[in-house]
Amino acid sequence: MSLSYEFRDDSLLELALTHSSTRRGEDNERLEFLGDAVLDLVIVEALYADEARYAEGPMTEMKSAVVSRRSLAEAASELGLHTRAHLGQGLKAETLPRSVLANLYEAVLGAVYLDAGLEAARSFVQETLSGELKRARERPRAHNPKQTLQIYTQRLYGTPPEYVLIEDRGSAHARAFLVAAEFGGERYAAAWGRTLKEAEQWAAHEALLVVDPTPGEDD
Secondary structure (H helix, E strand, O other): OOOOOOOOOHHHHHHHOEOHHHOOOOOOHHHHHHHHHHHHHHHHHHHHOOOOOOOHHHHHHHHHHHOOHHHHHHHHHHHOHHHHOEOOOOOOHHHOOHHHHHHHHHHHHHHHHHHHOHHHHHHHHHHHHHHHHHHHHHOOOOOOHHHHHHHHHHHHHOOOOEEEEEEEEOOOOOOEEEEEEEEOOEEOOOEEEOOHHHHHHHHHHHHHHHHOOOOOOOO
16 A cells, blocks of 8 residues: 555655654644544544444544554555655664554554545545544444453453553542553553543553454464
């Protein structure tokens, strides 16, 4: 797959491909922030319009799968964004971390949105993430992500995952908790919840998006 969209303003694409490590002055971080918001809207809109009429929980789970660092990094690689990116000396195109690749995708999406509007951005997402969206719709929903993750970590490491409270906000009647799962010497993407239990469930879900365990399969 190549970047089929043709920019009317080429400077937007150049900015989207300019990583902060270049220290050139302006970089792609603002475009990445915009692209992240546009991506959430496009994916949720697609899921909302689905004939299956998903409830909020399954919609959130499917959206998380589609916009995960893994899926966006794969899309960025397929588009060859790493070969066109402007990087600082500490980064090499051949070995870019998932986070950098995913950020490049979001920045380019933000640039498409500024260049031609929401419909162009929607077409870009549909073209580049249609397979991921299809897999998310077909993937069985995990009824208990914490239990699934615990089985996985017990099998691999002999211990359950740890859940680390990163941040909490709000008053006693409107709290929100940010929690991340840790196991195998790694901390995985954090997730918010309205209770600690809910945040831990979503943190487990985020970790499962990366490790993707298959029940009964030997590692």
